[in-house]
Amino acid sequence: xxxxxxxxxxxxxxxxxxxxxxxxxxxxxxxxxxxxxxxxxxxxxxxxxxxxxxxxxxxxxxxxxxxxxxxxxxxxxxxxxxxxxxxxxxxxxxxxxxxxxxxxxxxxxxxxxxxxxxxxxxxxxxxxxxxxxxxxxxxxxxxxxxxxxxxxxxxxxxxxxxxxxxxxxxxxxxxxxxxxxxxxxxxxxxxxxxxxxxxxxxxxxxxxxxxxxxxxxxxxxxxxxxxxxxxxxxxxxxxxxxxx
Amino acid sequence: xxxxxxxxxxxxxxxxxxxxxxxxxxxxxxxxxxxxxxxxxxxxxxxxxxxxxxxxxxxxxxxxxxxxxxxxxxxxxxxxxxxxxxxxxxxxxxxxxxxxxxxxxxxxxxxxxxxxxxxxxxxxxxxxxxxxxxxxxxxxxxxxxxxxxxxxxxxxxxxxxxxxxxxxxxxxxxxxxxxx
Numbered sequence: 001x002x003x004x005x006x007x008x009x010x011x012x013x014x015x016x017x018x019x020x021x022x023x024x025x026x027x028x029x030x031x032x033x034x035x036x037x038x039x040x041x042x043x044x045x046x047x048x049x050x051x052x053x054x055x056x057x058x059x060x061x062x063x064x065x066x067x068x069x070x071x072x073x074x075x076x077x078x079x080x081x082x083x084x085x086x087x088x089x090x091x092x093x094x095x096x097x098x099x100x101x102x103x104x105x106x107x108x109x110x111x112x113x114x115x116x117x118x119x120x121x122x123x124x125x126x127x128x129x130x131x132x133x134x135x136x137x138x139x140x141x142x143x144x145x146x147x148x149x150x151x152x153x154x155x156x157x158x159x160x161x162x163x164x165x166x167x168x169x170x171x172x173x174x175x176x177x178x179x180x181x182x183x184x185x186x187x188x189x190x191x192x193x194x195x196x197x198x199x200x201x202x203x204x205x206x207x208x209x210x211x212x213x214x215x216x217x218x219x220x221x222x223x224x225x226x227x228x229x230x231x232x233x234x235x236x237x238x239x240x241x242x243x244x
Numbered sequence: 245x246x247x248x249x250x251x252x253x254x255x256x257x258x259x260x261x262x263x264x265x266x267x268x269x270x271x272x273x274x275x276x277x278x279x280x281x282x283x284x285x286x287x288x289x290x291x292x293x294x295x296x297x298x299x300x301x302x303x304x305x306x307x308x309x310x311x312x313x314x315x316x317x318x319x320x321x322x323x324x325x326x327x328x329x330x331x332x333x334x335x336x337x338x339x340x341x342x343x344x345x346x347x348x349x350x351x352x353x354x355x356x357x358x359x360x361x362x363x364x365x366x367x368x369x370x371x372x373x374x375x376x377x378x379x380x381x382x383x384x385x386x387x388x389x390x391x392x393x394x395x396x397x398x399x400x401x402x403x404x405x406x407x408x409x410x411x412x413x414x415x416x417x418x419x420x421x422x423x424x
Contacts, residue, residue: 011407011410042414042417043414045414045417046413046414047382047410049360049363049417050363050367051382053360058275058289062289063271063272066267066275066292066293067264069289069293070267070293070297070300073293074297074300
């Protein structure tokens with residue numbers, strides 16, 4: 001075994017990661033070669049020096065208050081909202097509507113009205129989620145969004161969320177995304193930022209992406225979205241949808 | 245003692261005390277990880293707390309296919325990467341300010357104080373992925389498989405990152421004049 005090869009295996013040797021026969025060959029070489037054995041000592045010394053350094057403990061008070069601070073942080077942030085909350089539905093409207101619909105005089109009329117509304121909703125849902133309808137193909141940095149997500153190894157439910165968000169953004173931004181443009185991602189993000197400005201209750205991926213757009217880290221660079229920003233978004237996605 | 249997964253399961257069912265226990269159990273590990281990664285106590289505190297906020301919010305997404313510890317580490321590492329990226333844009337490097345505590349027995353120290361300082365200066369200048377890998381491997385005892393799970397990279401990449409990091413760091417302790 002030559003010195004060059006031995007040096008490349010020294011760390012693995014030290015960590016006990018080598019196979020038995022390679023380990024024996026390397027050990028034989030080390031007995032005969034001072035340079036390589038010195039190199040091994042340096043590696044040992046480096047790792048020991050790294051391991052021996054400690055960090056200052058912030059003290060008991062810090063640990064006593066840690067959980068309390070987490071709870072404070074949780075209560076200071078916006079509560080997680082329902083995933084498919086109806087946009088632009090006024091506060092208290094549900095209660096008012098219920099009281100009107102179920103008043104004594106209009107009860108029978110309202111039952112018919114509710115049944116009609118439900119029927120219309122069912123038809124709309126059927127139309128909206130008809131599998132025969134081709135889904136709008138959104139692209140992410142020039143690549144098919146669904147393929148990118150699958151390749152990145154994200155869970156399938158994320159695809160649904162991203163596509164749903166993209167479609168929502170498309171619809172709420174006035175439906176003017178040029179799907180064939182090479183700047184799809186920028187347009188998608190612009191659309192999402194419009195969405196966030198129009199509708200306050202945003203959740204999950206939509207919320208994340210828009211949060212990134214409106215946050216100080218990304219927004220000022222929206223004119224110059226590069227791979228770093230895309231990676232950044234993916235990291236945020238990875239955080240929200242950890243790989244398992 | 246209940247396992248992390250059992251506690252998380254209880255929390256998902258609506259027992260908030262189970263979440264408290266998870267925080268108390270992992271707060272030190274996550275704080276010191278954050279401190280190693282960010283090198284700033286105030287930022288480390290924020291990041292550690294934010295990690296548990298994310299655990300709280302995303303608990304329903306944890307499917308139990310990886311260890312709870314790996315999942316929490318992944319959250320903390322991702323948060324720190326975002327944080328460091330923002331910092332590098334502003335050209336800030338607080339890492340040199342990290343206060344290290346010498347080994348309890350100074351005689352047991354294998355290097356001089358000067359060499360130690362130089363070593364950590366170099367650690368803080370390592371590329372982000374190499375530094376995270378080094379910290380997870382050296383201070384948290386993670387296997388390459390666990391590191392790959394936390395960083396979302398192949399096992400081989402995790403190993404290569406660690407090797408590259410050590411290769412650079414050992415130059416500090418290599419006697420002058422030796423060919424690296």
